[in-house]
Amino acid sequence: MEAERYRERGRFFLDASMKRGLEEQPFLEVPPPPEVLVFLRQHSGPPGKLVVQEGARVRAGEKIADSADPLGVPVHSPVTGTVLGLRELLHPMSGKLELAILIRTEDATPPAHPEETDPETLSPEEILARVREAGVVGMGGGGYPTHAKLRSGQGARYLLINAKESDLNVACDVRLLRERPAEVVAGIRVLARVLGEPQVVVATSTPPGGIPQFERLAHGNGFRVVRVRRSYSLGSERLLVAEVLGIEVPLRRYPPDVGVVVHNVWTAYAAGQAVRFGSPLVSRGLTFWSRASGGKNLWVLVGTPVRHILAFLGLAEEQFSRFVLGSALMGWALPGVDTPVVKTTTGLVGLERAELSPYSRPLPCMRCGYCDQVCPVRIYPSLILAAVEKKDIRALQRLHLEACIECGLCSYVCPARILFTPLLQEGKALLLAPALAAR
Numbered sequence: 312m313e314a315e316r317y318r319e320r321g322r323f324f325l326d327a328s329m330k331r332g333l334e335e336q337p338f339l340e341v342p343p344p345p346e347v348l349v350f351l352r353q354h355s356g357p358p359g360k361l362v363v364q365e366g367a368r369v370r371a372g373e374k375i376a377d378s379a380d381p382l383g384v385p386v387h388s389p390v391t392g393t394v395l396g397l398r399e400l401l402h403p404m405s406g407k408l409e410l411a412i413l414i415r416t417e418d419a420t421p422p423a424h425p426e427e428t429d430p431e432t433l434s435p436e437e438i439l440a441r442v443r444e445a446g447v448v449g450m451g452g453g454g455y456p457t458h459a460k461l462r463s464g465q466g467a468r469y470l471l472i473n474a475k476e477s478d479l480n481v482a483c484d485v486r487l488l489r490e491r492p493a494e495v496v497a498g499i500r501v502l503a504r505v506l507g508e509p510q511v512v513v514a515t516s517t518p519p520g521g522i523p524q525f526e527r528l529a530h531g532n533g534f535r536v537v538r539v540r541r542s543y544s545l546g547s548e549r550l551l552v553a554e555v556l557g558i559e560v561p562l563r564r565y566p567p568d569v570g571v572v573v574h575n576v577w578t579a580y581a582a583g584q585a586v587r588f589g590s591p592l593v594s595r596g597l598t599f600w601s602r603a604s605g606g607k608n609l610w611v612l613v614g615t616p617v618r619h620i621l622a623f624l625g626l627a628e629e630q631f632s633r634f635v636l637g638s639a640l641m642g643w644a645l646p647g648v649d650t651p652v653v654k655t656t657t658g659l660v661g662l663e664r665a666e667l668s669p670y671s672r673p674l675p676c677m678r679c680g681y682c683d684q685v686c687p688v689r690i691y692p693s694l695i696l697a698a699v700e701k702k703d704i705r706a707l708q709r710l711h712l713e714a715c716i717e718c719g720l721c722s723y724v725c726p727a728r729i730l731f732t733p734l735l736q737e738g739k740a741l742l743l744a745p746a747l748a749a750r
């Protein structure tokens with residue numbers, strides 16, 4: 312039986328009942344929508360430029376935008392159809408207005424699978440080029456370009472595969488391990504080859520017997536599978552590295568600086584498909600959750616609007632007051648149901664009209680200290696809150712605000728129902744302001 316509560320720091324427990332039964336739901340394939348909206352930027356890096364004209368007919372899997380920037384990643388059309396033009400709408404990763412390409416679907420046939428290439432016959436440079444060309448990015452939510460992360464991690468001691476799935480509303484990692492274990496293992500082999508054959512460690516919270524085929528294949532390839540306690544905050548890369556490998560990642564440094572490269576299982580899967588078959592990243596699994604429907608694991612084309620997903624599930628748009636894209640605790644509230652799925656979308660939560668935001672009427676801080684006790688990176692959100700209000704940059708530096716992983720646990724435990732995330736982001740912007748002004 313799955314744990315219904317996750318134990319966090321400071322002896323706080325997180326209600327994990329959303330997760331109940333989620334891992335048992337097989338992926339349902341959502342058919343292509345009549346129109347897809349594909350953002351020019353699907354990762355944490357600069358947006359690409361359109362490489363097709365308005366009115367052009369594009370094939371499924373054809374490149375539609377690219378960038379020459381080292382952190383640029385191309386995007387591809389998920390369908391065969393006609394480019395109707397560019398639209399500006401709020402991006403679910405940045406929360407800002409960004410450009411997306413509108414394509415009318417005319418043929419729903421997925422891109423053809425070319426003959427398989429054996430990754431062992433390719434050099435690391437050839438593999439990196441294939442990963443970039445396929446538009447592979449970190450699919451656990453961060454969206455960092457995978458080719459760049461792999462390049463900076465070459466020679467690492469460890470490749471840590473995050474299959475832990477910390478978010479309460481998401482089960483698509485476990486489903487992938489259950490439904491496509493051989494493809495994930497082949498993808499991990501590809502990543503390990505580029506990195507120079509580090510020790511591969513797979514971190515999972517799935518109880519023994521939950522992913523038997525994957526574990527058998529993983530052990531057969533010499534990977535170490537480590538069971539990690541169910542915890543929400545261990546979704547953070549640096550906390551996971553400390554928990555699994557006992558290696559601390561210092562502040563302002565990254566896991567590759569201490570010889571560790573962390574990738575999500577979906578990234579491994581997508582990299583494997585890219586290198587073996589030249590398949591661009593145009594679809595992914597995600598978990599939809601609402602009180603009415605329960606949890607559903609869905610296989611969805613990138614660019615599919617939320618409206619189409621609701622129609623597929625037979626749910627009326629009007630019954631929801633808002634939607635959160637990604638993690639229930641960390642995700643973005645969507646501006647509307649036209650927002651499309653991007654490469655980093657792990658989940659989608661539909662909140663019903665009755666479920667009003669608990670943060671709509673905050674009280675003044677009552678100095679209970681709960682937020683400080685639960686913070687997984689051991690900073691002091693209550694003091695940071697006061698420093699942000701005073702715009703006290705020195706205090707924010709002293710309080711190490713930059714270590715905040717925006718996990719949302721401080722808001723979760725706060726009896727005054729203070730929503731920290733926007734304030735923490737405001738504080739981070741204050742910290743960055745002097746550096747930006749000096750440029």
Ligand code: SF4
Nearest residue numbers: 686715716718719721
């Ligand atoms: S959001 Fe930041 S400050 Fe709040 S608990 Fe998480 S890491 Fe700590």
Ligand code: SF4
Nearest residue numbers: 676677679680682725
């Ligand atoms: S949990 Fe809320 S009320 Fe308690 S100290 Fe933190 S901000 Fe103040």
